[in-house]
Amino acid sequence: MYIKGNTFIVTGGGSGLGLSTAQELLKLEANVIDLKNTEESFYKGREKNFLFIQADITSEKEITKAIQQVIEKFGKNIRGVINCGGIGGVGKTVGSNGMPLDLDLFKFVVNVNLIGTFNVCRLVAAQMVKQKPLEEGERGVIINVSSIAYQDGQMGQVSYSASKGGIASMTLPMTRDLSKFGIRVVTVAPGPFETPMISHLNERSKQKILNQTEFPARPGKSDGEFNKLVIHLIENTYMNGEIIRIDGGIRLGKL
Amino acid sequence: MYIKGNTFIVTGGGSGLGLSTAQELLKLEANVIDLKNTEESFYKGREKNFLFIQADITSEKEITKAIQQVIEKFGKNIRGVINCGGIGGVGKTVGSNGMPLDLDLFKFVVNVNLIGTFNVCRLVAAQMVKQKPLEEGERGVIINVSSIAYQDGQMGQVSYSASKGGIASMTLPMTRDLSKFGIRVVTVAPGPFETPMISHLNERSKQKILNQTEFPARPGKSDGEFNKLVIHLIENTYMNGEIIRIDGGIRLGKL
Amino acid sequence: MYIKGNTFIVTGGGSGLGLSTAQELLKLEANVIDLKNTEESFYKGREKNFLFIQADITSEKEITKAIQQVIEKFGKNIRGVINCGGIGGVGKTVGSNGMPLDLDLFKFVVNVNLIGTFNVCRLVAAQMVKQKPLEEGERGVIINVSSIAYQDGQMGQVSYSASKGGIASMTLPMTRDLSKFGIRVVTVAPGPFETPMISHLNERSKQKILNQTEFPARPGKSDGEFNKLVIHLIENTYMNGEIIRIDGGIRLGKL
Amino acid sequence: MYIKGNTFIVTGGGSGLGLSTAQELLKLEANVIDLKNTEESFYKGREKNFLFIQADITSEKEITKAIQQVIEKFGKNIRGVINCGGIGGVGKTVGSNGMPLDLDLFKFVVNVNLIGTFNVCRLVAAQMVKQKPLEEGERGVIINVSSIAYQDGQMGQVSYSASKGGIASMTLPMTRDLSKFGIRVVTVAPGPFETPMISHLNERSKQKILNQTEFPARPGKSDGEFNKLVIHLIENTYMNGEIIRIDGGIRLGKL
Ligand SMILES: NC(=O)c1ccc[n+]([C@@H]2O[C@H](COP(=O)([O-])OP(=O)(O)OC[C@H]3O[C@@H](n4cnc5c(N)ncnc54)[C@H](O)[C@@H]3O)[C@@H](O)[C@H]2O)c1
Ligand SMILES: NC(=O)c1ccc[n+]([C@@H]2O[C@H](COP(=O)([O-])OP(=O)(O)OC[C@H]3O[C@@H](n4cnc5c(N)ncnc54)[C@H](O)[C@@H]3O)[C@@H](O)[C@H]2O)c1
Numbered sequence A, B, C, D: 001m002y003i004k005g006n007t008f009i010v011t012g013g014g015s016g017l018g019l020s021t022a023q024e025l026l027k028l029e030a031n032v033i034d035l036k037n038t039e040e041s042f043y044k045g046r047e048k049n050f051l052f053i054q055a056d057i058t059s060e061k062e063i064t065k066a067i068q069q070v071i072e073k074f075g076k077n078i079r080g081v082i083n084c085g086g087i088g089g090v091g092k093t094v095g096s097n098g099m100p101l102d103l104d105l106f107k108f109v110v111n112v113n114l115i116g117t118f119n120v121c122r123l124v125a126a127q128m129v130k131q132k133p134l135e136e137g138e139r140g141v142i143i144n145v146s147s148i149a150y151q152d153g154q155m156g157q158v159s160y161s162a163s164k165g166g167i168a169s170m171t172l173p174m175t176r177d178l179s180k181f182g183i184r185v186v187t188v189a190p191g192p193f194e195t196p197m198i199s200h201l202n203e204r205s206k207q208k209i210l211n212q213t214e215f216p217a218r219p220g221k222s223d224g225e226f227n228k229l230v231i232h233l234i235e236n237t238y239m240n241g242e243i244i245r246i247d248g249g250i251r252l253g254k255l
């Protein structure tokens, strides 16, 4: 799919992986929507091709309304959504004090990462279905963001891994649901990237993870690595139904 | 781990895979608890080693209470939980009518299968932690039930696959959380088994699936195949952190 | 499949994983053949149900002849083969001295582990095809031994991982080739087990690996863990086409 | 890694996936070497940035000599190798006539695809090690070509799947071997692409495969899809140790 002139929604587009992705799409002359739950916007002066919408990905109402706003501004031309909106969440199944993990924490992480991602997918896809197909009948592309934690989940990551495993496993059935409409679905599973999310980790945990890197021996770059992969996945029509790790060769054993 | 004389909770133990598992555990002279959300019980006359508790796996309160009841009857000796409680749930991301999947369906399936399973895991594990270790320091074993749909999700299975992918991906971090307490975690991912769940499928869907079987060309047997695998996984101390398909060689392509 | 009275070939049955498997099969009153390339035999006094054959798994001639010997002694009743015959092989793609790995080392490891395993499979399967089917049309079962190195290959394991990845990936097509004859194929991927193979490792490497174990914090037991899994896989007719890790929860990151 | 001005070897660069890759690299102003075992060359008039070398990837001598020729023409500047050289190979473990697969066929496929690929990797990597590092210490990138048959191997693909599984599984240990030299390793696992290799399939087999495609419902394009992915993988420094399917969402069930 060509990027120029088309409209792409980036959830969590105001920071980290989403921000770099949104910026790269803007460079390539797409219309870009940053859709997130907090207020400030990083795109001052971009008003022509850019729209910031405050909306919670878990909310049917807010996302439905957001899609309408997008169409009002850019027309019936939503061709992609990149689901970078998400949260971390640390806690062991049973803590050192013998207490079980707070169920609400688990629910919260699954709700935002898995249910929120699915909510955006289904609503954006239903809009894409109504739009005219492009070349070869392609109508749109969905890029979801899982994590290497779907395969290499660490101690304390049970909630996060569960949510990211859900995202990974829905890739194929969603592909199968949406193929007849010409909508592709690809999931990216990043290793450690230097973003606000990872900078919340304490130094020791971060160092332990970085000790496991191969080449290059550093976290990934949102700008130049993550976002370039996303651009490639949007452009390459034969990438469909895949789950792709981008992790500099890291495999997290016991830390 | 030895089975005889130990106490095992089977969620969904009143039908299908759970029923066969509970029966096999009874044969091996374990204490068995069937924990499910409906009323009737299949274990008349088994009162000595058997307990039926009506409880919803998604409820903190009901599962906490259930664990207390188990301990009152059988002592502080809960050594295993087999999470067979779960539900199906069919619906495409975007239906033929162009409508997005009902978000509540997705939430419901994820809530029962993923959050419910995790809820039982964390509460049972916290109880196991308090109990005296057995040989080699082993305190217990958790067997979760995913599905081949975590890898081979079909059209219409996006909710189910998401929930089962969450279960699969939490296997490793849960193993890592619980190892120091001597608790193992293994996930079984069954292919088609002849149970109430699969008998809800219409004939055409069922036939399409069975056309994909290799040898033997039939659904799996709850009694003799699924339950024997579970018994093996309880007994074999080196099985930990694994995800195991049992599917007669089926890989579900596009049906 | 029932074990008692049936005939099973165990390659590499004279040591390590193969030895324990052969011994367990003998306990269960099977006829057992230890097929290996070295001379001494551990089964003195077992002559009734046991046969030792010196044969190289990579040799068409020697394995063909071995199968004939088996049939002469036990009749047309070969129901299983467990391919434990294999070798290690350490060396980096490019060594610290800048030299490329000796191609002959790579070839040797691939030849024994992958080609040797396949050679035995195809010849034994061709014999099974000629035999009368058992219950449900089952004619036999092939258990191949890969390694967790097919997924977690370490520095220096490129040859070994290549050979074990070949074994893992041929599981499914071999299952599909042999299903119509009622022959199942399952691959076991062991983590570290205390056998002659692993005792060749230096203490430091061994310790690094064992530091990565979860519960139990020790190598696996050939007798009681590996061999019991094999017995289960022989008996459980719905296990077909699977690749099963048995590793105590280990995932080998960067050591 | 930047492409312009650097030197890349493409094995099998004279047809199919390799040809498109070589052509794209030439467009991006790289020096390109087509290294294959047959004679004709498709690059007439490209003499400045292009070199054709007839060499068998399985031969230590021929590849060693080829690397010397490359250096003589383009200098010590080999920055990448894309291993497209490979062959098909069809045959069941046991044929319909009851005969086992010819061992030489299995050996031949494994020898070219797996051992040949490794041979080129080790020799090219040893050359890269001697060269000056680029930005961030990067010295080179190896792109190997597996196939979706490493996971979805069909009836009749046991040899091919074994060879491609070997390639997939050596990705990680080779990454770990070469990281300290700043050399990355990535494996691409293509689904069906319209190349000479696939055009050898009979119409019925081809149709069966294409019936399994999702969107787009056609084979992949060497030019525009496969080669663009390769370019991306060369350029994206954080892609290391990955195995990437490019298959339009196909998952091959039982055909
Ligand atoms: N950074 C890493 O190392 C890493 C690794 C693997 C996966 N990921 C994943 O990548 C994604 C992006 O992460 P990041 O590192 O850029 O983190 P980030 O915290 O910078 O970005 C997450 C964004 O999601 C938004 N968000 C959170 N909840 C939301 C909600 N309910 N509704 C709308 N927006 C919401 C936040 O406002 C924020 O902009 C996440 O899904 C994360 O799990 C990150
Ligand atoms: N049958 C198959 O082919 C198949 C295949 C793959 C996976 N599975 C999985 O195996 C598990 C068992 O399935 P089954 O085929 O035996 O189906 P089943 O419907 O016979 O059993 C499911 C059981 O779960 C119980 N349950 C459902 N919701 C519950 C709740 N909220 N609280 C407590 N109990 C609850 C039900 O009462 C029932 O006893 C399920 O998780 C299912 O997804 C089944």
Ligand SMILES: NC(=O)c1ccc[n+]([C@@H]2O[C@H](COP(=O)([O-])OP(=O)(O)OC[C@H]3O[C@@H](n4cnc5c(N)ncnc54)[C@H](O)[C@@H]3O)[C@@H](O)[C@H]2O)c1
Pocket: C011, C012, C013, C014, C015, C016, C017, C018, C035, C036, C037, C038, C055, C056, C057, C058, C083, C084, C085, C086, C087, C088, C112, C116, C145, C146, C147, C148, C189, C190, C191, C192, C193, C194, C195, C196, C197, C198
């Ligand atoms: N021990 C472990 O930790 C471990 C881990 C993963 C996988 N494995 C695999 O398990 C299998 C058994 O290993 P083990 O640990 O018991 O080692 P082992 O060295 O004790 O056994 C290997 C056996 O294979 C036989 N053998 C080797 N080459 C042969 C040939 N050409 N023809 C016939 N027989 C031959 C040897 O005689 C020996 O009996 C091997 O394939 C090994 O790669 C072992």
Ligand SMILES: NC(=O)c1ccc[n+]([C@@H]2O[C@H](COP(=O)([O-])OP(=O)(O)OC[C@H]3O[C@@H](n4cnc5c(N)ncnc54)[C@H](O)[C@@H]3O)[C@@H](O)[C@H]2O)c1
Pocket: D011, D012, D013, D014, D015, D016, D017, D018, D035, D036, D037, D038, D055, D056, D057, D058, D083, D084, D085, D086, D087, D088, D112, D116, D145, D146, D147, D148, D189, D190, D191, D192, D193, D194, D195, D196, D197, D198
């Ligand atoms: N085309 C597909 O659908 C497809 C799918 C999956 C994987 N692949 C893989 O992609 C790679 C390229 O395949 P293709 O479709 O372009 O096929 P192709 O037959 O057009 O190209 C293969 C090339 O390899 C060369 N080659 C073969 N043996 C060689 C040897 N010993 N030494 C040097 N060169 C040798 C041939 O000369 C030819 O140029 C192969 O490894 C193939 O297995 C192809």
